[in-house]
Amino acid sequence: MIGSAVLYALGGVALFGMGLYALLAYPNLLRKILGMNVMGTGAFTILIAAAYRGSDAAPDPVPHALVITGIVVSVCATGLALSLAVRIQAVTGAAYLTPDEEDAP
Amino acid sequence: MTLQLAFDVVLIVTLVTCAWAALTAPDLLRSVVLFIAFGLLLSFVWVRLQAPDVALAEAAVGSGLTGALLLSTLNVMRQKEAQIAQESTDAARESESEQEVAVAQDS
Amino acid sequence: MPKIADQDEVRLTAGRALLLGMSLVLTLTLAAAVLSLPEDQPRLAQVALERLPESGVGNAVTAVLLNFRGYDTLLEVAVLLLAIIGIWSVARTARVWIKRPDTPILRAFVRFVVPLMPIMAGYLLWIGADETGGAFQGGAVLGGMGILWIAAAVWLPQRGGRALLRPLLAIGLLAFLIAATWMLLARGNFFEYPPEQAKDIILIIEGAAMLSIGATLALLFVGGAPQKEESS
Amino acid sequence: MTWENSLPLLIVLTSLIPGAIIFFLREAAHGVRTVLNLVGAFSKLVLIAIMIGGLQAGVTYETRLPLLPNFDLVLRSDSLSVLFVILSASLWLVTTIYAIGYLEESPNRSRFFGFFSLCVSATMGIALAGNLITLLIFYEFLTICTYPLVVHRGTEKALRGGRTYLVYTLIGGVLLLVAVIWLHAVVGAVEFMDGGVLNGVAQSQPALFSLLYVMFVAAFGVKAALVPLHGWLPRAMVAPAPVSALLHAVAVVKAGAFGIVRITYDLYGIAVANQLGVLTPLLLITCLTIVVGSLFAIFQDDLKKRLAYSTVSQVSYIILGVALFGPIGSIGGLLHLVHQGVMKITLFFGAGNLAETLGIHKVSEMDGVGRRMPLTMAAFTVGALGMIGVPPTAGFISKWYLGSGALAANESWVIGVLVLSSLLNAAYFLPILYRAWFKEQQAPWPEEHDFGGRLETHWTLLMPPVVTGLFALLLGIVPYILRSLVEVIILKEYIG
């Protein structure tokens, strides 16, 4: 990687790690969803940094396109996850995953 | 060159700090607001990395729309929570008053 | 009764410290790998920029999205539709109730700003062929317009409007599929646009996709199949 | 498709296809079911007759179906397989008739006859298997098809018996699977051949091949109910009588014994097995089984359990013939393969008749039953005397050859075992005969059924034991028919 792009890629790695931590550590569903979003931006940042080719050369357009695709997928995922979270809260009264009930199917 | 480097370092540190703050803020509303701010910062980073198309998408979708989604969801869930809390206190009060009635009848 | 706050304690417990440590180790490992990445990797930039003129558009990112890797984008538009179907199947009701506007200021704001947004979206789409912009950005603007509109309750989906909703959501994906399959049948390769018409085809697909993306994003916000106003 | 490459498959299919169709019949479709069963059984006998004719003219019948590279399903006719096929097919016919009489009133008949036919197909497959893999496949197939028959009554006891049966045989199957693949990995795809195929390679790695032999014997020994692997057999006696008769007298235990015969003669080669020194331990185990099985049998009051322990003991005679290195003992073993089948099925038919007609399940209830059911008990008596080895029954012939074989192999102590076993056999069979014929009826029969007519029981129940009993006698009086076939087999095995 070129010059300061490395720094940004390292930042992306940090974001990925932080997002993963939040995802694993916090039971609240909204926080888990936030964590996943941050994780995703970490991956995107690594890709964007890999695309950077110095200030005077045109950047690599392929990772840019990949990231745009990724952003759209990730907003879809967020929408789906939030709907599920709302529904779960409506049914179980909790915004986190309670242990399963021992009921018939 | 060094100025540029210092700028990069400051930007990255701010970005990462903002993300950490968003993830660990004790209040979820603050978390979401910080997350939106983080998204805008991120767009700025990507403009710096010569990715304006992506930055535009991130600002509009990643930060703006996701933020709106999170805010409205948080709002809905808080309302639901308040409703549940209300119902449970109502129920508690009801059972309390029933007990009182029972006590009154006993005496 | 469990509450959001009950389980939203962010204190650093022993378990979390352990997790944090593990994440840190992972982060450092990844960081080491980042540092080892080759500096002078040509990657695909060279070939993408070289063949940009054949793509029919001037913006390299648009060329990759809509032509070189148009198939990715087709699947991505499918993901958008799928997300809406998924949300509608999960959410029994809309998350955001469409209500009558409560403040005149908001209403006035929407009245004046919203009409500008389709124009802006169209501009972004058009300019996206050669400059920064494109269907996603345009779609995002349309989606934003939709959200504002819904938030201000200017638009209340009526029966007729609702019947059009599903086709509107699907039109982007359909445009993609039709164009790609047409090219497959006519030219033997999926997505192989004739270079001279590439720009027109791309703009048509993008236009349809933008409409669908806008509708999808707005409906993501609604969070469920839109219904008539309810008194809850 | 020619006779040469389809006949063995057809012999398997003549019971497989009727079986598969029977599953889909309604319970009340009595006539269709009977016709299917009988057509299957008869056509199987006809096909076997064609096969024997061809074999005498020097034709080899072989069906080959590749399942994987180096992994063919091979069904092939040779003298040994024909011996087993004739036995199973003719006893299937008799048992089918018996089962029609025995079960026609009880529930789940379609299921019963379906699985029954599948079991016969599996036995045919085992008999005709041209290589280890085919043998393995049909061995497991037999396990699967027998289970529903054992648990047929659906009672807690039946389920327990079925579970025990599965635990034993599945572990045996797994052992067999590992041994087969291991052998496959060492020597590649090998097929059974007269005189064995491992000559040379086995002697070069004696430890490995001895271990494999032990695994094979243990795997088949489960089905053959070698002590100490016999525990499932008495418990599986909860099955309906025809099942006990065919499966536990013929199909399952014989499949085990037959497997050991195949492995020893046609895979290792009897000479190679002798060189590896694995025959002596086998001999010891069979002698142990013969004695222990008989000892257990003495203490059983339940008639079917007594017969089951007797099976444990008697099946080992077959393996004893294998373990005695030398053609005479081998002839005795193979003769007993047939003899024991015919005699034991007669005994089980008799026991079934007592249970079905009079409700008798225990030896102590049999006082005076000879007068009530003379034909049944006459057949039973022939079977019992045959088991003891009294001339002129078939049992005498096999014991004679086994004894001579032991002398020829310089293992004269085996004669002692044979004598002891005969005494024990007498000890558990003679009291039954005494009670049946010479004692007066003490108490009313536990549960008497009236089948109408002048016969002592329904004719479909009466005919099978009488026929098999006559056969047991015939094989003793005219031993030459069978012996000539067996001699051919054994000569090939020893000369190669």
Add this chain to the structure above:
Amino acid sequence: MTTVLPLIIVVPILAAVGAFVLPRWSFPVALVGSLATVGLAVALAIEATATGAVRHTIGGWRAPLGIDLVLDGLALVMVLLTALIGLAITLYGRGYFGRAAPETEKGRQAVYFWALWMFLWAALNALFLSGDVFNLYVTLELLGFSAVALTALADKPNVLKAAMRYLIVSLSGSLMYLTGVAFLYGGFGVLDIAQLSSLTRETPALAVAAALMTAGLAMKTALFPLHFWLPPAHANAAAPVSALLSALVVKGSFYILLRLWLEVLYPLAGTFVPQVISLLGVGAIVWGSLQAIRQTRLKLLIAYSTVAQLGYLFVLIPILALERDNTLVLGGVICFVLAHASAKAAAFLSAGNILQALNDDKLSKLDGLMRALPLTVTAFGLAGLSLVALPPSGGFVAKWLMLDVAISRGYWGLTVVIVGGGLLAAVYVMRVMGRLFKQAAQPEVLSALKPVPRVMEFSAFGLALLAIGLGFAGVYVLRLLEIGARAVAGGG
């Protein structure tokens, strides 16, 4: 003739769109889509057997710039498997959802089921045919979203929680995969699998990519100990969905994992990473089987059996990565995939029939069902045979190949695990079968059973026959796998 290749992705997407846009026609649209997709799969099989592997350059750009679709033997086998099972699921779904109008709750579910199921099918086909690591990411998400939404369809507290868990696992798995893609692109500069195949070397970037992608995909495939999400999701979903999830969806992520280790990550074959995967596979077999034995509900038992059986897929990964040209090793794994998919789909559909008839699936309630539902119980029994790997069945052929690999290389530990896993499977299958064969304690329960549509019984039975029939198809599967085995991986 290569025109058929993209159509097998286009047609199910069109069917999905049609089912969504025309709610009243959702089933006919899905049926036509299913039949057309099956027809296309058969056409592809004929084409590939005649001409060898097919590589379709989308947009005419060719990799590395464009995305190529690759149909080699491995992909073809998976597409065919999906077609066979998919057809059965479509027929079963008709019986399951009936003819309810879209306004009713059941009809509402039906519309979403058809649309989502067609999307899922498209996603699977796209995934199997994709020759590009990033494109695979998009197909993974498509697959994950449709699977999660299908799971949530049943709308009960346990199902929703299971769906949420599944979504979280699926998304984080995809993100790990995506990060791996970023490292691959950063390290080697291309996204096309065939080109990566000739470029990858043992570098830190490849190691990190391997770790991330393997972990993410293993999570999505529910490899022990990351399996926690699978049993509740598979056990609580609607019957046709359970069958889809267990039979096909988990195989999608496994397929990517397999391809990656065969073609991209193989320089790491000698490291500890594949060994760890293999060990976890062993853990899955042991733990999953023991859990399955402990369950008291039929569908949970089948779900834990899936956890165990998925373990078998992973145990041979180290050998596969070392011996990439050995079709027999690959054949063992793929035969197992086929056998498990058909048997598990049959088992879940049978369980669905029992649930439909009995409105309960507690093991203690199953007594005597053999008499009431003979076809369904036979289907379950045959599926059980294949799961235990008794001959003749697809499971037997697969285990034969796997044991052959293990024994001929002297892996005795692996041999013991494979064999022991089969015995444990026999224990849990027998726990069910023993019940079904038992005399009913309360015969009146059996006469009060709700009727089960014939088509549901027959589709379960058909899949069970497939599981058995695969026992005779081993040679053909191996022959299909030979198609373009190396030629395609060599370069574009």
